[in-house]
Amino acid sequence: MRNHLGEFEKLLLFALLADGEDADGATLRQHIELRTGRVVAPGAVYTAMDRLRGRGFVTSEVVNAPPELGGRRQKRYRLRPEGALALDHAVREMESMARGLDDALSSAVEDALGGSDR
Amino acid sequence: MSAAPPPRWARAIARRFLHGANSEFVLGDLADDYVQRRASYGALRSCARYLRLAAASRRAMRSDRWNPAVLSGALFADARFAVRGLRKDPGFAAAAIITLALGIGANAAIFSVVRGVLLAPLPYPEPERIVNVWQVFREWQESDNASFRAMAERFPVSWPVYQEWRERSRSFDSIAVYGEYPTIVDGIDIAEWVNVVSTTRSFVDVVGIEPALGRWFNEEEDQIGGERVVVVSHRYWQKLGGDDTVLGTSLRLHGDPFTIIGVMPAGFYFPDRTHDMWYPVPDGRRNQRFGNQSMSAIGRLAPGVALADAQREMTSVADQIIEDIPDAIDAGVRVVSRVDEIAGSTANTLRLLAAAVGLVLLVAAANVAGLLLVRATSRHQELALRAALGARRGRLIAQLMVEGTVLAVMGGIAGLAAVQAAFGWLRASLPPDTPRLDDVVMNWQVGVFVATISLLVALLFGVVSAAQLRDRDPARGLQQDDRVVVGSRGRSLLVIGEIAVSVVLLASAALLGSSYMRMMSVNSGIRTDGLLSVHVAAPVDIWHDSPAELRTFYTETSRQLRSLPGVAGVSAVSSLPFGGSQSSGSFGFVEDATAPEDAGWSLEQGVSGSYFAVMGIPLVAGRTLVDDYDSSAELVVNERFVERHLPDRNPLGAIIWDNGTPHTIVGVAADVVHGQLGEEIEPKRYRLFERDTGASFSYVLRTDGDPRTLVAAVAEQLRAAVPGTTASRIAMMTNLMSRTTALPRFRTLLLAGLALLAIVLSAIGLYGVVAFAVAARRREFGLRMTLGADGFQVAGLVLRDGLRLTLPGIGLGVLGSVVTTTWLSSYLYEIGPRDPVTLGLVTLVVALLALTAMALPAWRAVRVDPMVALRAD
Numbered sequence: 001m002r003n004h005l006g007e008f009e010k011l012l013l014f015a016l017l018a019d020g021e022d023a024d025g026a027t028l029r030q031h032i033e034l035r036t037g038r039v040v041a042p043g044a045v046y047t048a049m050d051r052l053r054g055r056g057f058v059t060s061e062v063v064n065a066p067p068e069l070g071g072r073r074q075k076r077y078r079l080r081p082e083g084a085l086a087l088d089h090a091v092r093e094m095e096s097m098a099r100g101l102d103d104a105l106s107s108a109v110e111d112a113l114g115g116s117d118r
Numbered sequence: 119m120s121a122a123p124p125p126r127w128a129r130a131i132a133r134r135f136l137h138g139a140n141s142e143f144v145l146g147d148l149a150d151d152y153v154q155r156r157a158s159y160g161a162l163r164s165c166a167r168y169l170r171l172a173a174a175s176r177r178a179m180r181s182d183r184w185n186p187a188v189l190s191g192a193l194f195a196d197a198r199f200a201v202r203g204l205r206k207d208p209g210f211a212a213a214a215i216i217t218l219a220l221g222i223g224a225n226a227a228i229f230s231v232v233r234g235v236l237l238a239p240l241p242y243p244e245p246e247r248i249v250n251v252w253q254v255f256r257e258w259q260e261s262d263n264a265s266f267r268a269m270a271e272r273f274p275v276s277w278p279v280y281q282e283w284r285e286r287s288r289s290f291d292s293i294a295v296y297g298e299y300p301t302i303v304d305g306i307d308i309a310e311w312v313n314v315v316s317t318t319r320s321f322v323d324v325v326g327i328e329p330a331l332g333r334w335f336n337e338e339e340d341q342i343g344g345e346r347v348v349v350v351s352h353r354y355w356q357k358l359g360g361d362d363t364v365l366g367t368s369l370r371l372h373g374d375p376f377t378i379i380g381v382m383p384a385g386f387y388f389p390d391r392t393h394d395m396w397y398p399v400p401d402g403r404r405n406q407r408f409g410n411q412s413m414s415a416i417g418r419l420a421p422g423v424a425l426a427d428a429q430r431e432m433t434s435v436a437d438q439i440i441e442d443i444p445d446a447i448d449a450g451v452r453v454v455s456r457v458d459e460i461a462g463s464t465a466n467t468l469r470l471l472a473a474a475v476g477l478v479l480l481v482a483a484a485n486v487a488g489l490l491l492v493r494a495t496s497r498h499q500e501l502a503l504r505a506a507l508g509a510r511r512g513r514l515i516a517q518l519m520v521e522g523t524v525l526a527v528m529g530g531i532a533g534l535a536a537v538q539a540a541f542g543w544l545r546a547s548l549p550p551d552t553p554r555l556d557d558v559v560m561n562w563q564v565g566v567f568v569a570t571i572s573l574l575v576a577l578l579f580g581v582v583s584a585a586q587l588r589d590r591d592p593a594r595g596l597q598q599d600d601r602v603v604v605g606s607r608g609r610s611l612l613v614i615g616e617i618a619v620s621v622v623l624l625a626s627a628a629l630l631g632s633s634y635m636r637m638m639s640v641n642s643g644i645r646t647d648g649l650l651s652v653h654v655a656a657p658v659d660i661w662h663d664s665p666a667e668l669r670t671f672y673t674e675t676s677r678q679l680r681s682l683p684g685v686a687g688v689s690a691v692s693s694l695p696f697g698g699s700q701s702s703g704s705f706g707f708v709e710d711a712t713a714p715e716d717a718g719w720s721l722e723q724g725v726s727g728s729y730f731a732v733m734g735i736p737l738v739a740g741r742t743l744v745d746d747y748d749s750s751a752e753l754v755v756n757e758r759f760v761e762r763h764l765p766d767r768n769p770l771g772a773i774i775w776d777n778g779t780p781h782t783i784v785g786v787a788a789d790v791v792h793g794q795l796g797e798e799i800e801p802k803r804y805r806l807f808e809r810d811t812g813a814s815f816s817y818v819l820r821t822d823g824d825p826r827t828l829v830a831a832v833a834e835q836l837r838a839a840v841p842g843t844t845a846s847r848i849a850m851m852t853n854l855m856s857r858t859t860a861l862p863r864f865r866t867l868l869l870a871g872l873a874l875l876a877i878v879l880s881a882i883g884l885y886g887v888v889a890f891a892v893a894a895r896r897r898e899f900g901l902r903m904t905l906g907a908d909g910f911q912v913a914g915l916v917l918r919d920g921l922r923l924t925l926p927g928i929g930l931g932v933l934g935s936v937v938t939t940t941w942l943s944s945y946l947y948e949i950g951p952r953d954p955v956t957l958g959l960v961t962l963v964v965a966l967l968a969l970t971a972m973a974l975p976a977w978r979a980v981r982v983d984p985m986v987a988l989r990a991d
Contacts, residue, residue, distance in 0.1 A: 025143055046143055
């Protein structure tokens with residue numbers, strides 16, 4: 001259970017992976033919004049990232065953003081090896097659950113869509 | 119792009135919504151998001167989104183407030199922060215940690231003793247069910263003799279009383295009697311004094327432990343005419359070779375053969391660790407009548423029976439016995455738990471010390487709390503800043519608490535380490551008679567205790583810090599005004615409390631010290647320097663029915679001792695002063711024609727004629743006894759005897775029934791102490807030592823030089839005089855005497871040490887408050903001096919501040935003393951618990967110490983250079 005990641009935590013770690021080193025909270029949030037279309041509250045990002053930091057999956061530091069980015073203080077995150085392993089584990093889990101079920105899922109979706117058409 | 123920020127009202131709402139460490143970043147992100155969106159979606163929709171996201175952020179952040187991972191991360195950060203802070207201020211850290219280490223260490227030390235003596239379970243199954251049952255002898259309860267009063271509460275039991283109790287009581291699973299007797303035992307090839315217990319078969323049921331080897335005695339052996347059998351301790355079994363084959367072999371106890379039938383398990387002990395054998399109560403005691411009480415009773419309470427229930431039942435049993443049996447003595451019953459029975463008088467001393475040491479911890483903690491408040495004050499701006507940046511009050515309090523906890527834990531560790539290091543010394547300084555000394559050990563329970571009180575101290579710090587934070591509006595901290603905190607009420611209260619507690623402790627210590635000094639200055643009446651005593655026992659072969667041989671034993675041994683170089687005089691004595699035992703008996707006056715035993719009672723002592731000279735006891739009238747062992751009918755009495763029993767007569771020549779025969783008083787000796795210093799002197803009569811029955815007695819030797827050099831020679835000489843003689847307990851009289859005062863000495867020294875600690879700590883606390891106030895008022899003092907105030911006036915201001923704390927502290931302390939020192943009554947000797955002189959002196963000492971603590975800050979205040987002070991801003 002110790003390495004289990006929540007749904008939102010997975011999204012954040014993917015975002016961190018995608019944005020590379022030293023992504024700040026705002027970047028992570030935009031990334032998730034862009035790719036999933038979900039509206040994410042900034043507070044939720046920082047809170048979840050704190051939690052991930054508490055579990056040793058990421059590190060954080062507070063820096064002053066360069067003046068062209070408004071000059072305000074930002075919190076930036078970096079993925080730790082433990083975080084990468086946990087994310088990898090989560091992905092493998094999902095994959096092994098989904099394996100061979102593509103057709104079944106498609107037909108189930110067709111049924112669902114067909115049902116709603118009627 | 120003209121980046122218009124979100125409207126001010128929206129930002130204000132968001133700021134109010136969002137708290138916590140991340141609010142700064144969230145607000146920034148929200149603003150950026152608004153700015154980006156406004157271009158494409160317009161101000162209204164962007165603003166709506168801004169507020170929606172702010173609300174969602176608030177929910178997300180709130181729900182996570184108590185997330186353990188986040189919280190522990192934060193607390194860990196706080197702890198790191200605290201340690202870093204402490205390292206930056208090593209003076210403060212050292213002062214706080216040493217103070218706490220002293221307080222916690224002292225508590226750990228006392229706890230280790232309390233645990234061993236009072237709390238550790240006895241090594242029997244369900245030990246809480248084991249009780250001692252005593253008779254309460256009403257006639258002696260109101261005796262004017264303190265030792266009689268004490269004995270009245272623990273009055274022994276006779277065989278018939280035991281039988282009645284067994285028949286009539288329902289509260290016990292089983293009940294047994296036992297008596298302890300030092301006995302000369304001839305083992306395989308060793309003859310020595312062994313502490314032997316005579317008891318009943320039911321004893322194993324009471325203690326709940328069976329022999330590890332062989333068996334316990336059975337019903338047939340536990341009756342008149344039963345076979346003589348004995349069970350030995352594991353330790354004694356080892357001495358015998360530690361082999362199964364010892365079962366069935368025999369030992370001689372005082373010359374009589376006993377068959378070994380069992381070996382108790384290793385570690386078993388009863389009544390204490392000095393006993394090595396248990397055998398059935400001898401026939402002589404089974405034939406006792408009601409009045410001949412000489413044994414102790416123990417019982418195992420039946421399941422579910424509380425001690426109070428047993429007490430109630432036994433009280434009514436005792437009443438019935440008195441009603442039914444004409445021979446029964448007028449006695450009640452007292453049931454007391456075995457643990458309390460063993461702890462005895464040590465228990466109250468330990469409780470007293472535990473209370474005192476607890477107070478010292480309070481003083482120490484208050485002192486450190488005071489230091490923390492000063493730090494909190496000087497860090498006020500930092501805290502205010504953090505509050506302004508959005509730290510919730512809870513977080514600030516948590517941070518202060520973590521700091522307090524770090525200090526308390528470090529103090530606890532240091533205290534525990536100190537006790538661990540000093541433990542050997544600590545144990546050695548306990549009175550040698552402390553019960554269950556072997557159970558006084560450092561173990562995990564002491565560690566748990568230290569952890570617990572450390573956390574309690576930390577909690578106290580937290581409460582104090584929180585109160586401090588509550589008192590103040592953080593915003594004012596930013597105003598750079600240190601006057602706000604000068605009169606910190608919390609600190610003042612702490613110092614007042616510290617002074618009050620110190621007064622109470624010092625008053626208690628002073629009373630005990632004064633008592634102890636009075637006790638020690640009592641002249642025992644005996645010239646103890648240079649006196650050596652030795653306990654001797656004749657070879658067991660001649661113990662029974664051989665008066666002629668006993669006579670030779672006595673003559674030979676005393677002659678040999680007298681011939682030792684360096685020995686100026688020798689006397690035999692039946693019971694040694696400070697030796698822990700005394701005998702007493704009644705007597706009658708021959709010419710009054712009263713019954714031989716009705717005139718009164720007195721202590722008795724068998725001595726030889728040289729006794730008074732050897733002991734240095736002056737004879738105030740008449741002469742000493744003549745060593746006429748065949749037909750002596752003389753007595754010497756002490757002055758108290760004359761005062762009480764012969765006030766109007768010339769004691770010399772008075773004839774007294776003593777042991778059934780008329781004796782003439784030929785001399786009056788000065789009063790001397792027998793049991794311990796400070797006791798009430800009782801009437802006493804000295805008769806000639808009974809040589810023909812004296813198989814076991816003591817010699818006192820007056821030596822010319824250092825008695826220590828004679829110890830080996832004495833033992834050798836005695837064994838040479840009569841082969842088979844046992845010489846034991848060779849001791850200097852000065853040591854015997856100081857042993858009897860070991861417990862009061864221990865109590866007094868320890869309490870004095872604790873009082874000293876408390877008073878020094880509170881002086882430091884007072885100094886801290888006054889010095890801080892002076893530092894804060896430098897400008898004011900400078901101004902006053904510029905305006906013409908002189909040094910005395912300024913110093914007066916400082917002293918007034920200090921006295922505002924000292925005087926209420928002393929007042930409270932005196933009040934507290936008046937209430938609490940009555941608990942000391944039973945420890946006090948020739949001084950009242952509210953002795954006004956002592957209280958006055960204590961007040962004076964504390965006041966002087968307080969003035970000393972204020973002197974340095976006052977001097978600093980006077981030396982303030984007005985120009986420097988005024989320029990400071």
